[in-house]
Amino acid sequence: MSERSAPDPAGTARRIAALAERSGLRPAEVLRIEGEGGLSFASGLEPAAVDALLRGRPVTALSVVRGGDAELEERPHQVVDRILFLRRTRLKESPDGSRRTYSLAEIAAGAGTSAQWLDKMIKTGKAPNLNHADGIAAFFGESIEFLVAEPTEALDRVLQRIYKDLLERTVARQDEDLQRLRDREAAAPGAEHGVVNYAARALADVPDDTAQPIIALIESIARRSREDRAREQGAGGS
Secondary structure, X not given: OOOOOOOOHHHXXXXXXXXXXXOOOOHHHHOOOOOOXXXXXXXXXXXXXXXXXXXXXXXXXXXXXXXXXXXXXXXOOHHHHHHHHHHHHOOEEOOOOOEEOOOHHHHHHHHOOOHHHHHHHHHHOOOOOHHHHHHHHHHOOOOOHHHHOOHHHHHHHHHHHHHHHHHHHHHHHHHHHHHHHHHHHOXXXXXXXXXXXXXXXXXXXXOHHHHHHHHHHHHHHHHHHHHXXXXXXXXXXX
16 A cells, blocks of 8 residues: 655745646646635635645644634644634625624534534633544545645645646647647648647656646547547448
8 A cells, every 4th residue: 555645835936836837827826825716715724824835844732723713723723723713704694795703603504513513612722522523524625634734734635636637628728739730630641749848848847746647637638549449440441
């Protein structure tokens, strides 16, 4: 069994930036830290912690999230901190378009616990058991990993999703470009080989772990094209 590689937010961010530039996107926007939908929002980490991890600097669980209350700011319990973060950032939208914080009663009803228990958890800083934590996370549309992942893992999980989405979009665009090339060069001998070489040249300055999946897909498309033509020729000659 292969060992899972350690989370590397800084390395993942560099791959995202390279792929974003190649796709004509602004890396600063793709890797935006603050605001709804930004890296802080998605990971449950304070902006300063996200910035440090993107620069390759270590952070501790204590610098993950802090509530507005001074007493809570000294509390080291990561799970409680992130629950407070979710309540602060995942707001309820009213019919008139305004947004407000969910009440403890609303969270408790959705998570299968009581408002009194939630209030006690917040005041004491005692982390809930996994079942209660899972229910609270699910209420806010998150998984239990959002609450329990260490800072480095929490940020890298978000970055990996961004990288995967960006890679899929890049591959889709590359597929469209290849289809246009195939249509234009369909009658030329060795057209597929030329397309693969073209893609390899176009991706020459892209990191291998980004370029190789794209080139592999291109080779697969070219191979299917040869096989399809061979079948058509065989059917025509029979």
